[in-house]
Amino acid sequence: MDFTIDDDQKALRELAAEILRGEATQERLREVEHGDERVDLGLWKQLAKANLLGVAIAEAHGGNGMGLSDLCVLLEEIGRTTAPLPAVETLVLGASAIERFGSAEQQQKWLPGVVSGDTLLSASLVEDAGAEVVATADGEGFRLSGRRLLVPNAHVATRVLLPARTDGGLSWFLVDPSGDGVSSTRKEVVNLQIHSDLELSEVPVDAADRLDGDAEAIRRFLADRTRLAACAIQLGTAERALEMTAEYTRERKQFDRPVGSFQAVHTRAGDAYVDLQCMRLSYWRARFLVEQGADATDELEVAKYWAGEAGARVCYAAQHLHGGIGVDTDYPLHRHYLWGTHGTIAGGSPRELLESIGERIAG
16 A cells, blocks of 8 residues: 555645635634534635535546545545535535446536535435335336435535335435425534434435435445545544644743643643554555455444544543633634544444444454
8 A cells, every 4th residue: 555645636635725724714614603504605616616526526527537535635624624514425425426326317417516516415324213215106206205314414405315215125316405395404413513304205306316226335335435534534633633732732831831841741642643643544544445446344444433532532632732722612623622523423433333343353
């Protein structure tokens, strides 16, 4: 494995960082957090103008035709700035699934809009008792009824990709979350963004909005990429939190000495640095295997375990080492703590992942 980034990825990182750090100011983040949508659609359009939304989308649909690693570079920068954007939902879940499993017509219908920033997508992955959708044939289309939980950014999505049970088994459909027969209940999650519970009652869906790929393959594809994206964002979030801590402890003085010179402080920061490197290496390993098309089940669960467990530790240590200012909402670090906490459960909690890994080892 070669973990170095090439010149194109360096340029991508620099461009993404320039736009995100220039636009995602504390004032702007605070404004979005107090708004109804909790999504910075203006910043999303700025990324679209720079053609960053098309990083992993084929040139035939207006994208750059780069790859998954390049998309992860963008996600890391979003994590560093805690910019409230529908990147995972639109680029990782919706667009990637359509490009992999969608028909030529579906790709042409939705992917150019993703690249331009006009089309926002999401996907429903949370499984819970009673949260199932049933699709009944209705002429050449279907009628969908049921319930799906905690769909991220569904309130701004043009379409939501969700599973529904049919006579032939399970299929995935692209559903309009604001269409007839759909009602939603918004819920604020720990990083202040909006997830929605969707209730579907006889919702009409065209046959053209059904993905023809194997339903289980689509589910695994979405689950794998959700975990990888969560690792990328968590790495960026934790990395920036630790950088801010290093800057603060160099400047903050007590007893005429920088607090970073105290043994308890640099020991705690050193432990956080080790955690960060474990996150990075396990995530890089999983990303490499996913991009190669290999079975990365074990590596993704290990990487997501480190992202969740160690990422939360790093962000907590950063907040602790900042003292009182670490919880001040006028200071940017508190967002990294919230994002780090949310990143613990996104894509699977550490406990769930350890149980899964342990079962396979025992088997």
